[in-house]
Structures are given as C-alpha cells and as structure tokens.
Amino acid sequence: MKKRIVFTGGGSAGHVTVNLALIPHFLESGWEVAYMGSTNGIEKELVVGLAGVQYVGISTGKLRRYFDWKNVTDPLRVAKGIGEAFLFLRRWKPDVIFSKGGFVSVPVVLGAWMNRLPVVIHESDLTPGLANRLSVPFASKVCVTFPETVQHLPQAKGVHVGAVIRAELLKGSREHGISSCGFTPKKPVLLVMGGSLGARRINEVIRSQLSALLESYQVVHICGKGQCDDSIQRAGYRQYEYVKEELPDLLAMADMVVSRAGSNAIFEYLALRKPMLLIPLSKTASRGDQIVNARSFEKRGFCEVLLEEELTESTFLAALKKLEENRFQLMNRMKEDSHTDSLVKVIALLEQTAG
Numbered sequence: 001m002k003k004r005i006v007f008t009g010g011g012s013a014g015h016v017t018v019n020l021a022l023i024p025h026f027l028e029s030g031w032e033v034a035y036m037g038s039t040n041g042i043e044k045e046l047v048v049g050l051a052g053v054q055y056v057g058i059s060t061g062k063l064r065r066y067f068d069w070k071n072v073t074d075p076l077r078v079a080k081g082i083g084e085a086f087l088f089l090r091r092w093k094p095d096v097i098f099s100k101g102g103f104v105s106v107p108v109v110l111g112a113w114m115n116r117l118p119v120v121i122h123e124s125d126l127t128p129g130l131a132n133r134l135s136v137p138f139a140s141k142v143c144v145t146f147p148e149t150v151q152h153l154p155q156a157k158g159v160h161v162g163a164v165i166r167a168e169l170l171k172g173s174r175e176h177g178i179s180s181c182g183f184t185p186k187k188p189v190l191l192v193m194g195g196s197l198g199a200r201r202i203n204e205v206i207r208s209q210l211s212a213l214l215e216s217y218q219v220v221h222i223c224g225k226g227q228c229d230d231s232i233q234r235a236g237y238r239q240y241e242y243v244k245e246e247l248p249d250l251l252a253m254a255d256m257v258v259s260r261a262g263s264n265a266i267f268e269y270l271a272l273r274k275p276m277l278l279i280p281l282s283k284t285a286s287r288g289d290q291i292v293n294a295r296s297f298e299k300r301g302f303c304e305v306l307l308e309e310e311l312t313e314s315t316f317l318a319a320l321k322k323l324e325e326n327r328f329q330l331m332n333r334m335k336e337d338s339h340t341d342s343l344v345k346v347i348a349l350l351e352q353t354a355g
C-alpha cells in the first residue's frame with residue numbers, strides 16, 4: 001500500500017511555502033498527498049491545481065486578542081473544523097501529518113491527535129507563533145529554522161533544520177527577469193517585497209520617492225493583493241500584486257532588496273546572497289515576530305534594519321544609501337553562511353516518523 005502524508009498550514013504564504021517545497025519529493029517518491037487548508041484562504045489558491053494533491057477544505061476560525069463579533073462564532077467554526085479533520089483523517093489514515101502553522105493547522109493537529117496519528121510541526125519564525133504553540137503538545141517533533149528557537153520549545157521536541165526553500169527559487173534567470181520587465185541590464189535593480197499580504201506604508205514611501213529611486217535604480221515592486229496603482233506608469237518601474245512563477249527570475253535579477261521580514265522570504269534572500277533592507281511589521285500590527293527575525297539577521301551582519309515606527313521618506317532613503325554602501329560586506333558575510341541541507345533533513349524526519 002502507498003504511504004500517505006497530509007500537509008496543513010495557511011492564512012499567509014509564509015505558512016504554505018515550506019509545504020510547497022516538500023510536496024514534490026513525496027509525489028515523486030510515490031506517496032499519496034493531501035493538503036488540509038481553509039475553504040477560502042491563500043493556501044487554497046496556491047495548492048488547488050497542483051497535480052497529484054488532494055485539497056481538503058475545512059472550517060476554521062481565528063483566536064483574536066481584541067474584540068470582534070467573530071470571536072463569538074469562530075470557536076464554533078473551529079469545533080466544526082476539528083470534527084471535519086477528525087473524520088477525514090480517520091477515513092484516509094495518513095502515515096504522518098506535517099503542520100506548517102497558521103490557524104487552520106490547529107483543528108488538523110487536534111484531529112490527528114484524536115486519531116493517534118503522528119504529527120511533525122515546522123516553525124519558520126524565531127519565536128513560535130500561537131497556532132504552533134497550541135499544537136506543540138500534540139506533535140512528536142518540531143522542526144525549526146532559527147537555532148535559537150529550540151530554547152522556546154519543550155526539551156527533546158525541537159530539531160534545528162534551517163530554512164526549507166523551494167528549489168525553483170534558486171534557479172531564476174537574471175536575463176529573463178530583465179527582459180520580462182522591459183528593463184535594461186545596465187542599471188541596478190531594486191526589488192521591493194511587502195510580504196505575501198503587501199505592506200501599505202512601504203508602498204506609500206516607494207511611490208512618493210519613485211522619481212528619486214529611478215535616478216539610480218530600476219524598481220520591481222510587489223505590492224500585495226489589490227495594492228497596485230495602475231495610474232503610475234514609468235520606465236524602469238514594474239508593479240505586481242503577487243508573483244508565482246515569475247519570482248525566481250525577479251529574485252535573480254535583483255541587486256538589492258527592500259522587504260518585510262517574514263522568515264521564509266529573508267532566508268530566500270540569504271540563500272541567494274541578496275543585500276537586504278528589512279522593514280519588519282510593527283509590534284502594534286503583529287506579535288513582533290518579524291522584528292525578532294530581522295534583529296537576528298542584523299546581528300549576523302546580513303542586513304540593514306529600519307523599524308516601521310521610524311519609517312519616513314528621509315529615513316528610508318538614508319537606510320537605502322547605507323545598504324548601497326555596505327552591500328558587498330553584507331554579501332561576503334552571507335557567503336560565509338554554510339549551505340544547509342534542510343529539505344533533506346525534514347524529509348528524513350517525516351519518513352522516519354511515518355515508519
């Protein structure tokens with residue numbers, strides 16, 4: 001009988017991207033693969049249509065730390081999700097469940113535990129997110145990206161594997177990127193990525209400083225869903241809402257990156273040795289995980305950091321100038337970061353857990 005694996009995770013691309021890196025191996029090795037996600041989240045958009053992957057949508061809800069009427073209905077949706085996950089897992093009987101976090105993963109992990117099925121978790125951020133913290137007691141192992149994260153976990157559960165990166169991201173072509181954007185190879189390219197959900201404030205600063213930026217750079221701007229401004233049409237400026245197959249080429253042609261500090265994205269820049277200016281999501285808009293990620297990279301000499309609270313047109317231009325001046329130093333330090341075999345480590349752990 002074929003082995004079976006269930007992937008779960010969603011809510012933002014960061015909770016899907018590691019799964020997307022792992023799925024091809026299991027398909028190629030003849031496993032049956034199912035993905036349990038929400039009925040309408042970004043995970044559905046990214047996974048439905050992948051050949052060989054069965055998508056199972058379940059009901060889900062969010063645990064909020066602020067008042068919202070949905071706080072009344074969401075626990076019911078989560079309870080429904082647990083029931084749906086339990087029934088699917090009981091019927092499908094996977095050998096192992098891999099959970100990447102995000103709220104949709106909690107009902108799946110609980111459904112697995114109720115069926116006594118083994119769960120392996122993956123945490124991308126330096127400090128574990130709430131969904132993963134709730135799931136840890138029900139998991140046999142927790143794979144982590146940052147070595148420091150092990151100390152936030154119960155003893156013997158944390159395994160440092162490093163960043164799991166989609167293989168195709170490392171295979172982009174600078175020439176393709178430049179020609180698809182209508183750019184010239186003679187001028188440096190600045191890639192601006194606002195995180196998978198976009199970053200309104202970064203978008204505003206880029207637009208207000210566009211003329212100054214275009215004097216020195218060509219700019220590729222990934223703005224986030226619904227956040228492109230089609231009224232801006234300038235030579236050397238290209239906007240995207242969100243990119244899929246174009247991303248490897250855009251990364252390959254970027255000389256420098258301005259970005260949020262989502263864990264997956266920053267490890268992708270590190271793997272590609274891209275000098276980066278990180279503008280982490282503020283503590284008021286999040287649990288502050290991106291600030292911790294960015295500070296850890298800054299300590300290792302991989303990036304420049306500008307906090308959102310300090311982000312103005314002038315601090316942005318000053319930080320970009322500093323990045324330009326230090327870019328070769330940053331690149332040299334990034335070169336020293338040993339290439340990890342994270343993908344292989346996670347696959348081995350999953351195969352071993354499946355028995």
Ligand SMILES: CC(=O)N[C@H]1[C@@H](OP(=O)(O)OP(=O)(O)OC[C@H]2O[C@@H](n3ccc(=O)[nH]c3=O)[C@H](O)[C@@H]2O)O[C@H](CO)[C@@H](O)[C@@H]1O
Pocket residue numbers: 012013014015017124125193194195196197222241242243244247260261262263264265266268281286289290293
């Ligand atoms: C607002 C929010 O909750 N952000 C969190 C979310 O960020 P977010 O979803 O932005 O996650 P990451 O930056 O970690 O990963 C984004 C992934 O999407 C990909 N990508 C991005 C843009 C695009 O157009 N195309 C594309 O493929 C990137 O290459 C990367 O693989 O998850 C991260 C990992 O847990 C956290 O650190 C962030 O704090």
